[in-house]
Amino acid sequence: MNQYRAAQERAIFRILVLIILVLMVLCLLAVLVLGVLKLTLNPQDPIENPDPSEENEQPDAPSDEQPGNPDEGEDDPNDPAGPDGEDQPTGGEGKSVLLPETADAGQGYIDRMVFFGESTTAHLRARGVLTGGSETKQVWANETGTMMLDLEILKKKITYPETGESLTIEQAVTRKKPDYMVLSFGVNGLINFHSNPKLYASSYAKLIGAIRTASPDTVVILQTVYPVGVNQTSFSQDAVTLNGYINELNEQLLTVAEQSGAYVVDTASSLKDADGNLSAEYATSDGLHLTAAAYEAVLHELRTHAVQ
Secondary structure, eight states, rough: HHHHHHHHHHHHHEEEEHHHHHHHHHHHHHHHHHHHHHHHHHHHOOOOOOOOGGGGOTTSOOOOOOOOOOSSSSSSSTTTSSSSSOOOOGGGGBBBOOOOOOOOOHHHHEEEEEESSHHHHHHHHTTTTTTTGGSSEEEEEESSSSSOOTTTTGGGGGEEETTEEEEEEEHHHHOOOSSSEEEESSTTTHHHHOOOOHHHHHHHHHHHHHHHOOTOOOOOEEEEOOOOTTTTOOSSSSSHHHHHHHHHHHHHHHHHHHHTTTTTEOOOGGGTTSSSSSSSBBBTTTSSBOOOHHHHHHHHHHHSSOOO
């Protein structure tokens, strides 16, 4: 009897062990099946090389978030960086966006302008060439005195000179409603703009559109991108290469202006030497920033290529 009971217990033990082993195998199979389903339904994204236009773009204005950049590829006729325009692109009322030479419109014309751009624009105040000298309220800039054009441009703020408040461009334009808004961008972020040309056009179009929405009667004037001097050391590329990139941006400006309802004044040409570089008489020691004489030449071009 004892032997029979012992045999039963051994049999029951073996059955329990077998059940446990079966359950363990089933658990392992379940884990494997779940893993396969997870990989099938939610595959891991491949690691791609970053787009140059999504990097923190050189010197000036870190973005709160990375913007989505336009796709590179075939031209979109509705994109500001789409097909090339006509030889003489036209803006509002059928006028050429590249302003021709006119009679000198005088200081009163300049006094109706607000200037917004990179440090080369902010230095208009420091050079004292506008009405009010170094206290002029015609220059919009942030506390650092520099700005970068990118897809986050509308999030960036200036110190509004009328009150000292920190405002976005849309807020400042809505309040001021300037007669003329003169913009100058392109050297900050130049290498990225060369790598992704649509970034320059799309960012500029975004800025111009916001200005025109905030103040429909404001006339927007784009300056061609200033050249750099042979003594510049801020970029690893030489001046000839950089000015080639700048010329490419200046070609884009006509299409940007045409599609955005803006005008272009070729102020940059007045600053070039015979080789197409920033003339030594107009360059400071860094080969990027401008002397007071350079700004006088720029203002002369604006006065003598006035919007009629």
